Amino acid sequence: MAVILMTGASGSIGRMLRQRLGQHELRLTDVRAGEGVEALDVTDAAAVDRACRGVDAVVHLGGISGEGPFEEVLAVNVRGTERILQAAHHNGVPRVVLASSNHAVGLYERSDAGPDGLPDDVPPRPDSYYGWSKAAMEALGRLYHDRHGLHVVCLRIGSCAERPADPRDLSVWLSPDDVARLVEASLTATGWRLVWGVSANTRRWWSTAGGRAIGYVPRDDAEEWAAEVGEPDPAAPEHRLVGGTMPTGPLGAA
Numbered sequence: 721m722a723v724i725l726m727t728g729a730s731g732s733i734g735r736m737l738r739q740r741l742g743q744h745e746l747r748l749t750d751v752r753a754g755e756g757v758e759a760l761d762v763t764d765a766a767a768v769d770r771a772c773r774g775v776d777a778v779v780h781l782g783g784i785s786g787e788g789p790f791e792e793v794l795a796v797n798v799r800g801t802e803r804i805l806q807a808a809h810h811n812g813v814p815r816v817v818l819a820s821s822n823h824a825v826g827l828y829e830r831s832d833a834g835p836d837g838l839p840d841d842v843p844p845r846p847d848s849y850y851g852w853s854k855a856a857m858e859a860l861g862r863l864y865h866d867r868h869g870l871h872v873v874c875l876r877i878g879s880c881a882e883r884p885a886d887p888r889d890l891s892v893w894l895s896p897d898d899v900a901r902l903v904e905a906s907l908t909a910t911g912w913r914l915v916w917g918v919s920a921n922t923r924r925w926w927s928t929a930g931g932r933a934i935g936y937v938p939r940d941d942a943e944e945w946a947a948e949v950g951e952p953d954p955a956a957p958e959h960r961l962v963g964g965t966m967p968t969g970p971l972g973a974a
């Protein structure tokens with residue numbers, strides 16, 4: 721059992737994890753306080769520092785979770801993550817799990833994937849300001865690992881939802897139970913790591929190596945919903961690109 725500070729706990733993934741990480745002592749926080757969730761704005765350095773006292777790990781989910789104006793993603797996602805890492809270091813918290821995103825590398829294509837799939841640690845190739853902010857978060861995590869020895873796992877999450885919503889999700893879906901398995905594995909991982917956050921989807925084309933290396937064993941498969949969501953159009957850019965439709969949307973538009 722560990723004492724875990726969770727940011728963004730009122731959000732979609734936060735709600736999934738709250739139900740599934742019950743064996744730990746969870747300190748739930750979000751800029752939107754709610755039942756069992758305390759108010760914490762990750763851009764407030766002093767408040768983040770206080771929240772990190774006596775904690776074993778931070779699961780950092782809080783932030784802007786889609787495309788937005790550059791100044792906003794910079795302020796919340798990048799500066800907010802710096803506050804988290806700084807406070808973790810200052811308070812001797814050994815481990816931070818960062819919610820990165822496939823959009824940090826959204827402009828890679830299927831043709832970039834080798835026989836074992838697209839590696840977990842392909843260099844950043846953001847598809848949006850949002851994706852750029854996630855790449856910056858990953859780099860900040862590396863800085864704090866290299867300079868201060870923090871263990872930092874950056875999860876390049878695909879599409880995390882109760883069930884697959886569209887044909888792309890047949891490849892990139894991350895189920896609620898699997899995101900809990902992934903975070904659980906990340907809570908014992910060492911070093912600085914980039915790991916895809918995807919389920920055991922039959923049509924997955926992103927590597928399983930990074931997950932295997934930290935003991936993440938996904939069990940769910942989007943294929944169960946294939947008839948419901950329909951077949952992808954192989955000629956569509958969203959089928960070809962890691963980032964789906966994000967790379968073709970307007971830059972900076974919320």
Ligand SMILES: NC(=O)c1ccc[n+]([C@@H]2O[C@H](COP(=O)([O-])OP(=O)(O)OC[C@H]3O[C@@H](n4cnc5c(N)ncnc54)[C@H](O)[C@@H]3O)[C@@H](O)[C@H]2O)c1
Pocket residue numbers: 727728729730731732733734749750751752760761762763780781782783784785786796800819820821822876877878879880881
């Ligand atoms: N759901 C996915 O498929 C997916 C995919 C890739 C990456 N991610 C990342 O995972 C994380 C969680 O995603 P989600 O789907 O739960 O998103 P969400 O938008 O449902 O939740 C994000 C939460 O962060 C909170 N937040 C916003 N600004 C904050 C601030 N300044 N301080 C503290 N909290 C703040 C929001 O109130 C919200 O509750 C996000 O960082 C997102 O970018 C999610």
